[in-house]
Amino acid sequence: MLIIRPCNENDLDDLMHLSHTVGKGMTSMPADEKAWHEKIAASAKAFDYRQAPAPVSTYFMVLEDTDSGHVIGTTAIYTGVGLTQPFYSYKVSTLVSSSLDLSTLRSTRVLSMVNDYTGATEIGSLYLLPEFRRPGVGQFLSRSRFLTFADFPERFGQQVIAELRGWQDEKGHSPLWEHLGKKFFGIEFQEAVTIAALRGSQFISDMMPKYPIYIDLLPEDAQAVIGKPHDSSAPALHMLKKEGFQFNGYVDLFDGGPSVQAETSAIRSVADSQQAAFRIVANVPSDAQQFIVSNQDLANYRCGLVAGYIDEHGTLCLSADSAQHLALHLHTPVRFITMNGSAAAVKHAA
Incomplete structure (x- = not known):
């Protein structure tokens, strides 16, 4: 039988195994024991019924195969996004310019660094070992979080967001990172992901430009992946849209993966x-x-x-x-x- 429950210290070896198999680009699951100890402790505090809900909490849950006793997947809810450190995204917007002399009206898309999701609740860390990816299991892992919202509404915000991994090629290279992020940070994609996971987002504030970036100036392969999910994340995006989540132009700073959002009470599985x-x-x-x-x-x-x-x-x-x-x-x-x-x-x- 498959059961979702809060993580605990006994899960550490299985969680490290999942971290090594998850691949590149998932900042919430670094292969670092110290980070996992901190996440497990934070989750235990969040699930402590004797304490009032904290503004910033981590509800990290695992999918256990009761036949083997091993953890085969993960799912999580994070509250108070951006309250302890900035939560940056790119917002895709359109600038319009015109010239009477040229009788021309032109529009162009730009990327602007924002932290509009401050205070929201985020669902993330969704991962399932490949050998257990059979029909229904991924859906169960994703939708279970919505029961948690319905069970304990006082613990979660009114807006829920989800970040999807951006598109990468078969070698794990992100075109947007190669043509944009790497120009400013001077490091490889996975190193940037690891720093963000272990040390936070201060280096983004230090190094990224604060002015809009004109998308038309980027190479075509970088433009093409803005808002495009990783191949393995496409089914998750489809599932979230069926639940009522919408894409409103927010994408990840590193790989351009889409972020979607919904009002908590309007999520289909919460309402149903x-x-x-x-x-x-x-x-x-x-x-x-x-x-x-x-x-x-x-x-x-x-x-x-x-x-x-x-x-x-x-x-x-x-x-x-x-x-x-x-x-x-x-x-x-x-x-x-x-x-x-x-x-x-x-x-x-x-």
Whole structure:
């Protein structure tokens, strides 16, 4: 069974393995044990029900294969973006100029460095080991975060953003970095990503130009990747758009990957999620509906992809094994969404 839960120190070896396999460009998962210890500690603090929600928090969760006990994927929520250090993006905008003498009206796109997302909540660190990339698992990993928003709305901001990795070639080279970022920093792409992950964004403030950059002056291969996701991130972008996220012209400073945004309450899976009582049944049909279910327990948070059905009373019926892995408590409601269609529709049908 696949279960999403908060990370802990016992996951360190698996997390380091994931960091080494994730590839270039993912700043939130550096292959650095000190960084992981800090992230694990920050996540434990965020999930501590005895403390009031902090403005800046890291809710880092892992996908565990309960059969092996190993972590096979990651997903996370970061609150208070840009409150402790600037969160920079490029904003793609259009400048228009005209000349009466030439009878000409011209428009050109420019990149302007901004930190417009200050205070937002970010979803990120979505990664799944290649050998587990089968239908539905990536969707489960992504949509589970939206149940967390619905479970604990007081802990998250009204605006949610997601940064997607930008396009790179088969050797891990970013055309935008090669023709833009490298000109100002004088270092390789992966070195810049590592510095940003381990030391923060001060070097961006120090080195990047503050004036707009005319896109037309960049080589065509660099222009072509502005707002283009990495091949492996394209399905995630498609999934986010189905949830209501929109691209409004913000891209990553390093590789030009798109950033998308949505109002928290308007995210489809947040709005569609339902609370219900549950009960354990002896038999769940082999062709039963797949649900994403959370136990709504911050102290021992669990979210699982499980088979079940809704009975005539609107109760979610699950197997004993599913209830055990989700750490469910009798007489305590669960929250759920369906893997296909809305939870509200399934409940209405029942």
